[in-house]
Amino acid sequence: MGQKMVSKNDIVNRIRDITGSAGVLFEDGDLEPYTHDEFATDEYHVTPLAVIKPVTEREVAGIINLCSELGVPVTARGAGTGLSAGCVPCEGGIILSLEKMNKVLEIDEENLSVTVQAGVTLSQLYGAIREAGLFFPPHPGDEGAMIGGLVAANAGGARAVKYGTIKQFIRGLHVVMADGAILNLGGNIMKSSSGYHLLDLMVGSEGTLGIITQATLSLQRPPGSMETLVIPFATIDKAVEAVNVLFKAGIIPFAVEFIEHSVISCVEKLLNKSWPAKKGAASLLVILDGPGEEEVLAQAEGVAEELAACDPLEILLAEQKERQADILELRSMIYEALRPGTGELFDICIPRSRISSHIRFLRTLEDRYGISLPTYGHAGDGNIHTHSMNVTFEEGVVGDPVPGWREKHEHLRKELYADAMKRGGVISGEHGIGLVKREYLPENIGENTVAVMRAIKKALDPRGILNPGKIFS
Ligand SMILES: Cc1cc2nc3c(=O)[nH]c(=O)nc-3n(C[C@H](O)[C@H](O)[C@H](O)COP(=O)(O)OP(=O)(O)OC[C@H]3O[C@@H](n4cnc5c(N)ncnc54)[C@H](O)[C@@H]3O)c2cc1C
Structure with missing residues (x-):
């Protein structure tokens, strides 16, 4: 990244020119909540230079332009409910929080769709469309998650087995690209064969290709x-x-x-x-x-x-x-109950018919490493949640710390991922790669595939300002 030497004060002052003072946090005490996401271990905590809370798409574009000019990394943040350290800031970078872009813009009852800003939460969305007698089938577990974050992670949840993940419901997106250009991808339309499907490229891109500012989503009538x-x-x-x-x-x-x-x-x-x-x-x-x-x-x-x-x-x-x-x-609430003793939560996805043999393998890992691996999940789509417990866990009782957990866990994780890959699976079915899983991605999806991803990243973000280091290093 070509760097001009600019001080934190210069950056903050220039961002204030774009958003006004209310939209910028830079005091240490205010920054702490933005240093991490829901991923448990504290090695993935980084303090951002500042947190910026734009209210319009134009402001987002202005901030990205400025960061591109100054070579300052930008990490988009929704609600921070992610479980892969995807919205953890980069060293010397800013957090672009979409939390103030939280308007439900239009509920279209004729075309069964809703258009929202990226900072609208799932619970806000459900509430708004319920009044109109409409239904959004995807239900990833934390209703505080925001639409931009859900799209950027291609979130799933328990209902994905019948209705699909968030991806299946996206008709249109507004995205601010690394050069500040605003793209209007798709629209309120059900089909498009009009050139490359750039909209799909943004799904699961974890803030590395563009900032999602608005989404148009398909709705249905609720089940009777x-x-x-x-x-x-x-x-x-x-x-x-x-x-x-x-x-x-x-x-x-x-x-x-x-x-x-x-x-x-x-x-x-x-x-x-x-x-x-x-x-x-x-x-x-x-x-x-x-x-x-x-x-x-x-x-x-x-x-x-x-x-x-x-x-x-x-x-x-x-x-x-x-x-x-x-x-x-x-x-x-299983996640909440296990959370106090959880070192890492896995979310591999394997063919459904291989779940039982994978769980048998988990039991051998438990015996060999002395680490409890309570497991549950979406049986219909092979997406399995395994908690690596850094405390003892017997008959539902969370106990004392496991000595040497960190080191043993590193080996355990390698073996768990190797088993998922052997069974034809992926290391993340719905939580994303972020920082936590990036080291395993090439082995999982192939060096050539990651090379194509890198080439796309380079073409769309040549200065590497958008959430650099996430998905791949
Ligand atoms: C209790 C609990 C239960 C959960 N259950 C599920 C579940 O069932 N299924 C599931 O899939 N997930 C689940 N999750 C994980 C999490 O809710 C999802 O990953 C969700 O998509 C994250 O949304 P967020 O707004 O919190 O995003 P964040 O955590 O803020 O960010 C996630 C990623 O998206 C990027 N991003 C955020 N906003 C934007 C934007 N506007 N433009 C571009 N990039 C952006 C960030 O940079 C980061 O890489 C659960 C989490 C918790 C804590």
Whole structure:
């Protein structure tokens, strides 16, 4: 990067000319919340030079122009709920926080779409469209996440198995490029064969190719009815293998999650709520949706019939809405319950049929390294969440620190990723590469593929100012 020597004060003053004083933080005390994301270990904390909070796309373009001129790295930040250190600032760089660009611009009921600024949160989006009787199917677990961050990470969540990830719902994006140019990609349209699909290039780009300022997203009518089933099995193997039977029978649930009971007991204590299944070692949580109650109950019967051959211990239907909500909350809060003892959360994605053999491999890792690896996840799409616990974890009880965890974990991580790759998987199914996984990316997707990614980065950001060092070094 060609550098002119400029002081922090010069940079702050010139940015203030663009955004006004209210949009700039530069005192150490104000910067701390922007030094990290949700990734647990504190080695990925960097203090930015300043945090800038633009309110318009023009301001974003002005800031990027200035940073390009001065050679100052810019890291876009949404809500900082990311789990790969993607929005951790670069040394000597600024944070461009989209939090003030938080307007729902248009709900288009004719074309079933919504246009929002990048800083709109998921919960804000759900609230705004609910009033219009509309529904946005993707549901990544943290509703505080912002649309720009969700697009930049191609976030998934439990409903991706039926409806797809965020990618499937993006019709249009506004993006500020590294030279300050504003691109209007796609639009409120369902199809485009009009040149390179640059919109797709921005999905999962983790702030390295452009700053997303606005998105137009597809909406649907909400399902008329939903049912929740909890199905315990004697072993985790039986639980995850049963999922393949459902798909082979043509049943695609709204969500299908696998959860070991040792994990769930930890959340039960946290929430003071109980998981309906008491028998067995693991459960499948199957959520079904459809236009009407009769149809969804018929689907539930279909699930029971298909799974009869898989030795379920029982099939529990949560009829009351409150009970359904409790079950979902117990699943959603697993991360929070394990968080105090989590050193790293993995999110590999492998072919669905190989989940059980991967979990068997995890058990051998636990034995060899003496590190607990509570595991649960999206059984329908092979996206598995494994926590590497830096404390003991037995029968749902978080205990004492594991001696030498850091060093052992480094070896464990290598083996875990190698196993995912051997089974035809990727090291990230939904959280992104960021800083945390970049060292493993070439081995995973191939040196040649990473070389093409680097070439794209160089062409679009020749001075390397947009979130440099993320995805690849
Ligand atoms: C409790 C919990 C549950 C979660 N559950 C899920 C889940 O089920 N599925 C899932 O996929 N993820 C999940 N996540 C991870 C996280 O919520 C997602 O990765 C989300 O997409 C991050 O959004 P954010 O606004 O917080 O982005 P940030 O963390 O702020 O940033 C993420 C990345 O996007 C870039 N970025 C942010 N905004 C922009 C922009 N406007 N333009 C360009 N680049 C930008 C950043 O530079 C960074 O690289 C979970 C996280 C938590 C804490």
